[in-house]
Amino acid sequence: MDTSTVSSFIDTGLISPRVIKSSLFLQGMDFPVGHKLEKRFVYDYELELIVESRGSMEIDNKIHNIKKGDIVFRKPGQQTQGIMPYCCYLICFDIRGDLRKDADNYDFHKPQEFQHYYINPILEAVPTVLSPVSSEKYTRLFDLVLKEFINRSHISDLLLKSYMLQILYHLYMDVNNFITRSTYPYSCHNKSLDMVIEHIHGNMEQKLTLSALSKIANLSPSHFHKVFTASMGISPIEYITKKRLEKSKELLVKTNLSIAEIALSCGFENIPYFSYVFKKKVLLTPGEFRKKFCYM
Known part of the structure; x- marks a missing residue:
C-alpha cells in the first residue's frame, strides 16, 4: 500500500476534531518489561494519556521513555511501537472532521x-x-471523551469536539508554560518563579519592582531577571505590563469604572501613561477599545 502522506496547511479556525476512536488500555501492565507490541503505521491523529508506565514507545525509530501523566501525540504517516509495560487512554481523531x-x-x-x-x-x-x-x-478530559464516545447519541460529535478543542488548547498552552519546557535550564527555580507569578497576579494594583520580586524568588535582582526572562521569553517588566493590560481590557468591557479608576486598579501610575502604553500595545485608546467591545 502507499504509505505516503499528503501535507497541507490548515487555518486554526478550520480545526474541527471528530473523535473516531476512544479506548482505555489497562492490560499493558500485565506484560513483561520490554515486551513489544506490533509495529504499525499511524493513519490518523492520535493522543495517548499515560495512566501508568514502566515502559517506552518507539515512534519513527526514536525511543521515548514514558511515565504516568505524559501525553503522546502521534501524526499521520508515523510508525509506532509500544514497549511494555504501560496503560493509557487512546483517542484517534480527524482534525477537520470531514473524513467520515x-x-x-x-x-x-x-x-x-x-x-x-x-x-x-x-x-x-x-x-x-x-x-x-x-x-x-x-x-x-480524556475520561469525558471516553464516556461520551461509548454512550454516543446524535449530538455527541458536538460535545466530543468541544472536549478535543480543550485538549488541544491545553496542550498548546502547556508547551508554552515555562514549567513544562524540557529545555528550561533553571528548573531548580520553578517553585520560586511560580510564587512570583502568583504574587504578580494578586497584586497588580501595587508597585511591583524588580527588587521586590527578586526577594520573593530568593535571588539577586540580576539573576532573577535572567532566570525569569529565560523561562518566560519576556522580561519581568514586560510580563507585568502584559498582565496589567489584560486586566484593564476586562475591566473596560465588563465594568462601568472610569478609565482613571481602571488605570489605578491595574497598577498604572497615571492616566496619560496608561493611555500611552495601551495605545502602543493594543493600537486603540482605552476609550476606543471600550466602545468597540461593549454592547451599547
Missing part, C-alpha cells in the same frame, strides 16, 4: 487511507511526548 471514517468499526491496526498531515502552528508546537506539570485536567 466509521467510528463504530474503526481499527487503527487495519491498513487504510492516511489522513492529511496538517501544518498549523498549534499542531506543530506540540511535541511527540509532553510532560505537563499536572495531568489532572487531561485525565478529566
Whole structure:
C-alpha cells in the first residue's frame, strides 16, 4: 500500500476534531518489561494519556521513555511501537472532521487511507511526548471523551469536539508554560518563579519592582531577571505590563469604572501613561477599545 502522506496547511479556525476512536488500555501492565507490541503505521491523529508506565514507545525509530501523566501525540504517516509495560487512554481523531471514517468499526491496526498531515502552528508546537506539570485536567478530559464516545447519541460529535478543542488548547498552552519546557535550564527555580507569578497576579494594583520580586524568588535582582526572562521569553517588566493590560481590557468591557479608576486598579501610575502604553500595545485608546467591545 502507499504509505505516503499528503501535507497541507490548515487555518486554526478550520480545526474541527471528530473523535473516531476512544479506548482505555489497562492490560499493558500485565506484560513483561520490554515486551513489544506490533509495529504499525499511524493513519490518523492520535493522543495517548499515560495512566501508568514502566515502559517506552518507539515512534519513527526514536525511543521515548514514558511515565504516568505524559501525553503522546502521534501524526499521520508515523510508525509506532509500544514497549511494555504501560496503560493509557487512546483517542484517534480527524482534525477537520470531514473524513467520515466509521467510528463504530474503526481499527487503527487495519491498513487504510492516511489522513492529511496538517501544518498549523498549534499542531506543530506540540511535541511527540509532553510532560505537563499536572495531568489532572487531561485525565478529566480524556475520561469525558471516553464516556461520551461509548454512550454516543446524535449530538455527541458536538460535545466530543468541544472536549478535543480543550485538549488541544491545553496542550498548546502547556508547551508554552515555562514549567513544562524540557529545555528550561533553571528548573531548580520553578517553585520560586511560580510564587512570583502568583504574587504578580494578586497584586497588580501595587508597585511591583524588580527588587521586590527578586526577594520573593530568593535571588539577586540580576539573576532573577535572567532566570525569569529565560523561562518566560519576556522580561519581568514586560510580563507585568502584559498582565496589567489584560486586566484593564476586562475591566473596560465588563465594568462601568472610569478609565482613571481602571488605570489605578491595574497598577498604572497615571492616566496619560496608561493611555500611552495601551495605545502602543493594543493600537486603540482605552476609550476606543471600550466602545468597540461593549454592547451599547
